[in-house]
Amino acid sequence: MKLPEAQVAVLNTASADEEQTIERIAEETDLDPAAVTGAAFELEDEGLVEIVERTSDDVSMTEEAEEYVEEGLPELRLYEAAVSLGADEDAVQLGQVIGEAGLEGPAVDIALSNYARKGYGSIDSGEITADPDADPESDSEAATLEAIAEGSVAYQSDLALEDLEKRGLVERSETTIRSVLLTDAGVTELMAGVEVAETVGQVTSDLITSGEWEDVEFAEYNVEADAEELTPGKTHVLRQMSERVKDVLVGMGFQEMQGPTVDADFWINDCLFMPQDHPARNHWDRFALDNPAKIDDLPEDLVERVESAHREGVGDDGEGYHSPWDLDFAKALALRGHTTSLTARHLSGEAMGDLEPPQRFFSIEKAYRNDTLDATHLLEFFQIEGWVMAEDLSVRDLMGTFTEFYEQFGITDVEFKPHYNPYTEPSFELFGRHPETGEMIEIGNSGIFRPEMLEPLGVDCDVMAWGLALERLMMLVTGAEDIRDVHGTLLDLDYLRSEEVIY
Structure with a gap:
C-alpha cells in the first residue's frame, strides 16, 4: 500500500x-x-x-493570585489578625485589625467583602468580630489556589473555581x-x-x-475536511460604530472637535454651571490626578465671569448657588467625566477662537466615571458629544436632530424623558428599545444650555447639546446585551471575532 x-x-x-x-x-x-x-x-x-x-x-493563576499564595488571601489575613486581637471574644476596632493584618489599598476592600461572605465574622459600625468556630484551614478557595500552584487538581472544586474566577484570581480555558x-x-x-x-x-x-x-x-484533496480556523485582525465593533457615527454626523453638517483627556475641573464642571459642592464632583466620583495635580493657569477674565455666575447668577433675576467656589478646586486636574469639557473650550473661544453662529460640532471620545460595573456601565466609555449654536433654537429642533440621527441606524423607537441638568434647561434623557430584550434603555442626555453657562462663555445665542453613549447605540444596533463583552477586562474575544451588525 x-x-x-x-x-x-x-x-x-x-x-x-x-x-x-x-x-x-x-x-x-x-x-x-x-x-x-x-x-x-x-x-x-x-x-x-x-x-x-x-x-x-x-x-492558570493571575499575578494577584500568586501573591495570595505567598501571603494568604486578604480575608484570611483579616481573620487571623482579628483573632490575635481578641475579636473572637469581643468586638475590636476595624482599623486596628486592618493595621495588624498589614492590609492596604484594594486588599482592604477585598478582605471586607469576603470576610462576612465566608462566615468568618461580622463587621458593623466600624467594629469587627471573629467567629471562634471558623476554620480558615478548610477554606476551599485557599486550598484550590495552593493545589493549582502545586500543579495538582486534587483539592479543586467547581464551586471554588467559579468563585476564584469571579474574583479574577484564576483564568480557565478549554x-x-x-x-x-x-x-x-x-x-x-x-x-x-x-x-x-x-x-x-x-x-x-x-x-x-x-x-x-x-x-x-x-495527492487526494479532501473537500470535506475541516478548514484551519483563522482569526485575522478586524476593526473592533466599537471602532466600526464610531466611524459610522462620524460619517452620519459629518453628513448632517457637523465638524469634529478634539481636546484634552485630562483637564481642569474648571473646564469639566465649573464652565458648565456645575456647583463645586455637587455630589458628582466629590473624590468618590471622579478620577483626580496626583502629579500634576493642578493646571498652571486659566483665563482670568473667564474665571471671574464663571465664578460670578456661580455666586450671583446672571441677569437681573439671577440667583446663583450661594455655595463655596474655590479657584484651587477649579484648577484641579482630573480625567474628564464627560466630553462636554470640549464643548466648553470651543464655546468660550479657547479652542479655536470666537465662533459665530450657526455652528455644529461633535466629538466621539472617552469619558471616565467611578460607576458601578454592570451590563450598561463601565469606568470608561465613549461619549458622542454634539452641539448646535444658532438663533431661536427650540426643543423641536433638538428632538428633530435626534430623530434624523437615529433613523440613520434604523432606530425609530426613541423616547424622551424630562430630566434635570445643572447646565441645561429644558433637559431630556433619551431612551431606545433594545431589539433583543424589548426593554427601553437610556442612550443619552440632552438639553438647551442655560444662560448661566452661556453668558460667561460669551455666547449670546441659543446652543442645544447632547451626550450620547456609543456603547448603548452599539447595543441597539447589534443586539448586544452586555457592554462588558466588547471592552474592558471581561471582553468576549469570540464575540468580537464573529459579531456582525444584524439589526
Missing part, C-alpha cells in the same frame, strides 16, 4: 494499544502538528486509524486534545507493508512547462 509521506509517518508512529496525542506524534516525526492532524484525518477516512477527542480544562489509535485495518496494512507514495500536493509552473504533470501522482 502506498500513502503520502506524512500519512506513513503517522501510521508508523501510532499504536493499537496506546493512544498517541497529535503533539507527541509531531514531536517524534518532526512534522508540523497541523500536518499530523491533516494526515490523521485522512487515515481515519481510510479506516486505518481512529481519532479520539477529549476536552481539557486548563486553569482545550481539545486529539489522539490517534491504530485500527485493526491499520495494523493489517502495516504488517503487509506501507510505502511512501511520490505524490504532488499542487500544480506548479515548473510541472506544467516541463510536462511532468502528466506522469506524477497528485
Whole structure:
C-alpha cells in the first residue's frame, strides 16, 4: 500500500494499544502538528486509524493570585489578625485589625467583602468580630489556589473555581486534545507493508512547462475536511460604530472637535454651571490626578465671569448657588467625566477662537466615571458629544436632530424623558428599545444650555447639546446585551471575532 509521506509517518508512529496525542506524534516525526492532524484525518477516512477527542480544562493563576499564595488571601489575613486581637471574644476596632493584618489599598476592600461572605465574622459600625468556630484551614478557595500552584487538581472544586474566577484570581480555558489509535485495518496494512507514495500536493509552473504533470501522482484533496480556523485582525465593533457615527454626523453638517483627556475641573464642571459642592464632583466620583495635580493657569477674565455666575447668577433675576467656589478646586486636574469639557473650550473661544453662529460640532471620545460595573456601565466609555449654536433654537429642533440621527441606524423607537441638568434647561434623557430584550434603555442626555453657562462663555445665542453613549447605540444596533463583552477586562474575544451588525 502506498500513502503520502506524512500519512506513513503517522501510521508508523501510532499504536493499537496506546493512544498517541497529535503533539507527541509531531514531536517524534518532526512534522508540523497541523500536518499530523491533516494526515490523521485522512487515515481515519481510510479506516486505518481512529481519532479520539477529549476536552481539557486548563486553569492558570493571575499575578494577584500568586501573591495570595505567598501571603494568604486578604480575608484570611483579616481573620487571623482579628483573632490575635481578641475579636473572637469581643468586638475590636476595624482599623486596628486592618493595621495588624498589614492590609492596604484594594486588599482592604477585598478582605471586607469576603470576610462576612465566608462566615468568618461580622463587621458593623466600624467594629469587627471573629467567629471562634471558623476554620480558615478548610477554606476551599485557599486550598484550590495552593493545589493549582502545586500543579495538582486534587483539592479543586467547581464551586471554588467559579468563585476564584469571579474574583479574577484564576483564568480557565478549554482545550481539545486529539489522539490517534491504530485500527485493526491499520495494523493489517502495516504488517503487509506501507510505502511512501511520490505524490504532488499542487500544480506548479515548473510541472506544467516541463510536462511532468502528466506522469506524477497528485495527492487526494479532501473537500470535506475541516478548514484551519483563522482569526485575522478586524476593526473592533466599537471602532466600526464610531466611524459610522462620524460619517452620519459629518453628513448632517457637523465638524469634529478634539481636546484634552485630562483637564481642569474648571473646564469639566465649573464652565458648565456645575456647583463645586455637587455630589458628582466629590473624590468618590471622579478620577483626580496626583502629579500634576493642578493646571498652571486659566483665563482670568473667564474665571471671574464663571465664578460670578456661580455666586450671583446672571441677569437681573439671577440667583446663583450661594455655595463655596474655590479657584484651587477649579484648577484641579482630573480625567474628564464627560466630553462636554470640549464643548466648553470651543464655546468660550479657547479652542479655536470666537465662533459665530450657526455652528455644529461633535466629538466621539472617552469619558471616565467611578460607576458601578454592570451590563450598561463601565469606568470608561465613549461619549458622542454634539452641539448646535444658532438663533431661536427650540426643543423641536433638538428632538428633530435626534430623530434624523437615529433613523440613520434604523432606530425609530426613541423616547424622551424630562430630566434635570445643572447646565441645561429644558433637559431630556433619551431612551431606545433594545431589539433583543424589548426593554427601553437610556442612550443619552440632552438639553438647551442655560444662560448661566452661556453668558460667561460669551455666547449670546441659543446652543442645544447632547451626550450620547456609543456603547448603548452599539447595543441597539447589534443586539448586544452586555457592554462588558466588547471592552474592558471581561471582553468576549469570540464575540468580537464573529459579531456582525444584524439589526
